[in-house]
Amino acid sequence: MYEEYYSGLKHFIECSLDCHRAELSQLFYPLFVHMYLELVYNQHENEAKSFFEKFHGDQECYYQDDLRVLSSLTKKEHMKGNETMLDFRTSKFVLRISRDSYQLLKRHLQEKQNNQIWNIVQEHLYIDIFDGMPRSKQQIDAMVGSLAGEAKREANKSKVFFGLLKEPEIEVPLDDEDEEGENEEGKPKKKKPKKDSIGSKSKKQDPNAPPQNRIPLPELKDSDKLDKIMNMKETTKRVRLGPDCLPSICFYTFLNAYQGLTAVDVTDDSSLIAGGFADSTVRVWSVTPKKLRSVKQASDLSLIDKESDDVLERIMDEKTASELKILYGHSGPVYGASFSPDRNYLLSSSEDGTVRLWSLQTFTCLVGYKGHNYPVWDTQFSPYGYYFVSGGHDRVARLWATDHYQPLRIFAGHLADVNCTRFHPNSNYVATGSADRTVRLWDVLNGNCVRIFTGHKGPIHSLTFSPNGRFLATGATDGRVLLWDIGHGLMVGELKGHTDTVCSLRFSRDGEILASGSMDNTVRLWDAIKAFEDLETDDFTTATGHINLPENSQELLLGTYMTKSTPVVHLHFTRRNLVLAAGAYSPQ
């Protein structure tokens, strides 16, 4: 029965006009899946098998992972436990079709009295109709591929404050630094104008920025201010990058990791590297000559004169100094690690379902955040500290504050594992990448999903925001990197080149270069300025979401650097725009 319907529809679509064919072809996959599931559900096992055999070859290659799941599912009982397929049946597959094509389809189905297909269309599909020209095959291909079809247009309509927060004014320390500058080098003249420019920049309110107090942020401590000053100092020494001035890449290779390295993070000032391992340990290395020391015992601490100037130095126990500290506590592989901005804490997420907060003063575990009952794939601190986000196999991302043992927000909506989570630089939004091949942006304030980006053809494994907060880059198992404009909710670029999962992405400090690291053992550098240069942000594109991607990956690729069978797990730009890459050597 279904076979007839399906082939009838197939015949109709293949005979339709070229301009409609591409659009209507989108129907094949959801109809195929629903018909198959219907057959299985009604326990027509053999019919289901032959239906699958006959038509699965027609489906687009990027659905093959789902088809593989589907093919193994042949009994009604199997459907019960299979969440992917349950989601498929309960949620609506979204298609975007022009009004003309839709009318054509409707007329055809009514003529043929083809109620079965019409029912499926009514029941399980959401057809997002737009006025205007039908889209071309390329346009469609760029956007489809996710588990549940494209994003609805209105899903990406809400306003997103993607601007940066105003930098707090640090008046007093600036003077301090001037003095230091005079003392050290004796050329304060050169420094002063620069600092002014930085200061004035931060004073200007970004029109796209959220209100300063939209999300309550922790107050700056003195030590944070000191760090900011250090940051500014380094900024003045930063290398201006560009196509003619590529950054140097320093590669940190984890030797003897025995295939066990699962996560890496580097502090913002590039002084510490943390590695999460499959043997449940987290290891913290100091990559500067300054060794890692823990605080003295409480009994010893009470003896210290608290008024002395070097009290911070005195509380450290010299005997514990070492380059490497190992943190034990998890009971499964550690899949995520993140340093707090002030370098006092480290977060790690693990297969055991917990996120742990470690103190880098005492090198002990402070809190175990329980909430995800399944493996937690990723976690990250907010750029302002205090908050952090985690995402895992339970398909939700959670927002936590370090002093609450329960999550503050739960971001639910993904149809498969949340593989990676990242905070927006202004800390008001969180982006999550999922195995359902979508990227979602969530508002921290109210927990709403404000953007859904579809277009990846494989599970997403890496995310990064551009430093100005306007753009998002995502990498997936298909080896492609996609670039998104957050404000308009549009895909603005595609970077092809990697041949395997893109594990790590990072923009340079000024956003000129995008670095990507992959399982294919390469680091690639892309020209980000050029990629975002000529954006078509005319009203039509914005309104319809139809995009035309230029095929310019080769022009944008600035460099490819092979490692010696070392997958690139993490990338980091130091404050002076030096790239730090990390990965574990895995001999073949």
Added chain:
Amino acid sequence: MAEEKKLKLSNTVLPSESMKVVAESMGIAQIQEETCQLLTDEVSYRIKEIAQDALKFMHMGKRQKLTTSDIDYALKLKNVEPLYGFHAQEFIPFRFASGGGRELYFYEEKEVDLSDIINTPLPRVPLDVCLKAHWLSIEGCQPAIPENPPPAPKEQQKAEATEPLKSAKPGQEEDGPLKGKGQGATAADGKGKEKKAPPLLEGAPLRLKPRSIHELSVEQQLYYKEITEACVGSCEAKRAEALQSIATDPGLYQMLPRFSTFISEGVRVNVVQNNLALLIYLMRMVKALMDNPTLYLEKYVHELIPAVMTCIVSRQLCLRPDVDNHWALRDFAARLVAQICKHFSTTTNNIQSRITKTFTKSWVDEKTPWTTRYGSIAGLAELGHDVIKTLILPRLQQEGERIRSVLDGPVLSNIDRIGADHVQSLLLKHCAPVLAKLRPPPDNQDAYRAEFGSLGPLLCSHVVKARAQAALQAQQVNRTTLTITQPRPTLTLSQAPQPGPRTPGLLKVPGSIALPVQTLVSARAAAPPQPSPPPTKFIVMSSSSSAPSTQQVLSLSTSAPGSGSTTTSPVTTTVPSVQPIVKLVSTATTAPPSTAPSGPGSVQKYIVVSLPPTGEGKGGPVSHPSPVPPPASSPSPLSGSALCGGKQEAGDSPPPAPGTPKANGSQPPNSGSPQPAP
């Protein structure tokens, strides 16, 4: 289309027979076909589901390989108890078996004896994770350091060398003027047309190789300077470092032309100046270049071969040929040439046959000096057994005569004499193993003499020795497969009557040897306090009137006397007419004097006893069987057996028996290491 195949694969289900097998193993004997079918469907689905989840863990673990722990975690997700005891090995050796129309893959699990595990020493602790930093790129350029992959992989170097026209390189453009020259056209204009219309031109200029320009950076120049200076300098430590760098560094291919020229020019100059040390250094550089796996040397072989050949066959390589060990250099270079042949010889370039021809030509020539002669033979001999068989063996007789004429004849020059001596030992060294393989075991001196002339007897003794060594090696190979549970091997020398485990009995040697046999039973061997000491037998074969001082004992370590005795018995039985020279007597495990524990792993020894014949009646002085010198590579450390040690010493310097005046002549010269003192 590939996708479709994959999907088809995933439609496979387990055969229902395996359900039956599983059911039987659970104690359910009769199970209906229908049930089996339902079970397989279910089990197949669940297995696939778990595999898909396990893949997720593999991806998140940033690995390319699924491990057993991934499966454990996937099971844990489903609230299923993980499977214990399946810990990931790097490689799980599934074995295939078929029979009865069924095909089966299985994982062979050996039964492990717990006591074995307990008794084995703990394995070394695996190295801890450590962090190492290197520059992957410096301002956009990838430095050529061992930490990075080679900048130009061998394939690319090869492509550039062999298919220059295919590799679109800027060098190709620069050929434009060259090509244009012949026509006198303005090259710049004509370039585009020329490329598009090759038939218009004569094909020849188009086939020109592009000039590839290797500009060395300042760092590379510095490196080149440092390396070459270190290689020929006087500091040995530095040289070792430099050679190590040449042999391992991946970024050297741009410097290869320089190195190649350096070597060939260096050889040219230093041969003339007879600077042996420098020649040796240069050859070591060649060796290092050959050892570097990232270099595509084919392009430079034409420059290197003449240099190496020079070092083999040159008439004079050092200032004092009578004292300096230039033979070592020749040997070393000969090995290099053999290595070059092995690596680079193809049917098109015919390197090996050309080299062989060169060597043969200079060897055949009557006037060739002994040094060159030595080099040619060494060069040929290193090329392998086949070359020895076809080119050297047929000329042995002739060469033997020549050697004899120099050695026995009036003393003309000391240099010639040394040369002839070296050639002789070289021939013996290389020909003996080949002959040992070619000829059936009974080694008869007369037969050898008949076939190989004056070298015959010496050859014969060398062959015997080679055989002994081969047998020994075979046993040492066997030894690794022996397990301790095997019954203790007993000595079966032809008619050994009492293989009792504890009683070292008297062994009878075949009656065909009409010699009295002394069986020495070591008192020490029987005495050791260990619970089950293996029987130890020392057999010394001696003629009735032999003096004990002329005994020569070689002790070799082995533990499979069974096979050993089979090889020895022919020696003893089939040479009845000639006095036995060498006897291989195998014993079971010796009990070394009370210190070394006997039992598993203790060393077994062969005691080779040789006696000079008493009634030497036939043959000239040359035919005197000389004592067998110890093999150059003295086998196996001996585990402190005083008896054996003492006898070995005696063997090393056998007192010259009367009537064997040329015994020393057969001693192989000390093959010195290829680097003499500078």
